[in-house]
Amino acid sequence: MTTTPAVHLEHLSKSYGSVQAVADVSLTIEPGEVVAFLGPNGAGKTTTIDMMLGLAKPDSGTAQVFGSPPADAISAGRISAVMQSGGLIRDLTVRETIRLTASLFPRTQPVESVMERAGITAIADRSVAKCSGGEQQRLKFALALLPEPDLLILDEPTTGMDVEGRRDFWNAIRHDARGGRTVLFATHYLDEADAYADRIVLLRHGRIVADGSAAEVKNLASGRTVTATAPSIDASALLHLPGVDQVETRGERVIVHGRDSDTVARYLLNNGAVDLEIVSKNLEDAFLALTTDRSADLVGSTR
Numbered sequence: 001m002t003t004t005p006a007v008h009l010e011h012l013s014k015s016y017g018s019v020q021a022v023a024d025v026s027l028t029i030e031p032g033e034v035v036a037f038l039g040p041n042g043a044g045k046t047t048t049i050d051m052m053l054g055l056a057k058p059d060s061g062t063a064q065v066f067g068s069p070p071a072d073a074i075s076a077g078r079i080s081a082v083m084q085s086g087g088l089i090r091d092l093t094v095r096e097t098i099r100l101t102a103s104l105f106p107r108t109q110p111v112e113s114v115m116e117r118a119g120i121t122a123i124a125d126r127s128v129a130k131c132s133g134g135e136q137q138r139l140k141f142a143l144a145l146l147p148e149p150d151l152l153i154l155d156e157p158t159t160g161m162d163v164e165g166r167r168d169f170w171n172a173i174r175h176d177a178r179g180g181r182t183v184l185f186a187t188h189y190l191d192e193a194d195a196y197a198d199r200i201v202l203l204r205h206g207r208i209v210a211d212g213s214a215a216e217v218k219n220l221a222s223g224r225t226v227t228a229t230a231p232s233i234d235a236s237a238l239l240h241l242p243g244v245d246q247v248e249t250r251g252e253r254v255i256v257h258g259r260d261s262d263t264v265a266r267y268l269l270n271n272g273a274v275d276l277e278i279v280s281k282n283l284e285d286a287f288l289a290l291t292t293d294r295s296a297d298l299v300g301s302t303r
């Protein structure tokens, strides 16, 4: 039996004047996946999300959510979104905001329950104007939970939050997603994608340039360096291994940089190498590699 995908995008493209915001994006997200959209400013994350929510019309291609056009999925209460800005009335309290929003839906989760799940019960009587940026985002998360959506979309929800605020926010989302909800979030932070997503989709210049687990994408972005003592190794054979982009010898040590460290390690060990070490670049290196023009030839799709 095949399940209907939560999100199915087929050859989606959208331009604004001469700017191609999204270029031929095809993507399938299965129910229950927690997916991060990662990419630098202007990569096309928001435009893709807007098309998923039916807020922007594709120039070509189709977007389907649970097998229906986005508008149908929204009216059926199956999608909720936490967007980057706006939307809250500053004079209302947190509880009043949720009550007011709940009154717009035919059926919702109880107000106290969504506050609890979003971790804002303690600030229920605080006015929105007095809530920090992080608290306001958690309030938006509580609002998004009201219809108990099957798909939750968050567009850069933690921009401007401090480290603790981000951690609390994501713990609330992640905890809530345990029930099998599909979550898609856009972020600039590789560490956030790494910690909270099952899958990372990396966008750059409107295209998907990598799609896989955090480990796979980091590996694609940064590669790893395998070092071993291998006096009789053939350096040119190493260069022909899949994903290897650099081989250096220093005395009896051979230093191999590439995307597929397992294959390199296996080859080295099968050819008499000893004292093998594998080192990843750190997250910051990976993020820079992912988001600069120099990365173009390093990154590829893993799916």
Ligand SMILES: Nc1ncnc2c1ncn2[C@@H]1O[C@H](COP(=O)(O)OP(=O)(O)OP(=O)(O)O)[C@@H](O)[C@H]1O
Binding pocket: 016, 019, 020, 021, 022, 039, 040, 041, 042, 043, 044, 045, 046, 047, 048
């Ligand atoms: N309404 C619009 N009118 C004109 N250009 C737009 C519009 N919306 C987006 N763009 C352009 O489309 C490209 C993709 O923008 P988009 O907001 O989708 O990227 P993003 O990855 O969400 O960026 P950010 O991380 O900065 O939010 C950018 O070059 C942007 O300037």
